[in-house]
Amino acid sequence: MDEATTPGRKGNLTGSARKLKDNAADWHNLILKWERLSDEGSTIATKIVNFRLSKDRSVKEPEVMMEGQNSSAVPAERSAYHSNPELEEECIKLQNVVDKMAHILSKMEKMVSAEKGICELETFQYGEKGRPAPLFQTWSTQQFAEVSSGLYKAYKQELALKRTILGEVAHTTNPDLCMVYLSCWLYQPYIQDNTKLLLESLLMETGSRAV
Secondary structure, X not given: OOOOOOOOOOOOOOHHHHHHHHHHHHHHHHHHHXXXXXXXXXXXXXXXXXXXXXXXXXXXXXXXXXOOOOOOOOOHHHHHHHOOHHHHHHHHXXXXXXXXXXXXXXXXXXXXXXXXXXXXXXXXXXXXXXXOOOOOOOOOHHHHHHHHHHHHHHHHHHHHHHHHHHHHHHHOOOHHHHHHHHHHHHHOOOOOHHHHHHHHHHHHHOOXXXX
């Protein structure tokens, strides 16, 4: 008997099939958490930009009055940033959001590693061609691993982008560049339609989403 139920028939899953279906559900839940955090971060980043740009003019005024200031002195706008508790608080909030996203990514990485392990086990059991029949509908176990790797790669790139935005957004006074940062955070360029399609295909293959 195969360790999974026959495709299309309800029953308790065991072994690799159970693990792959659980992983599919975990992908769905982790991505939902990611999207909520992304929305939260977008709101925070917008506050940072609005606050930063609104203070820019008032920050630059003392520079005109201090023409005799030593050139080695700390720039007024930078010192104003460091001494502004409201802006600093929002930056800490954004850092917390990115840290939570990094935690999500670490869980995604563990799932990728687990599925690679399943593939290696099946290669040991069945040879290079893998198991003779699919665990669910049509996918080979290798396809599950490839989809998980594709999802992980997209979110890894997106996290790297968000970390860059985190490091720059509070120090940027160019309005156009600020808008680029906010747009990149909101629209998540590395998470494209094909990435979402991968998730939907994964859920349908495991029966977690109706075809």
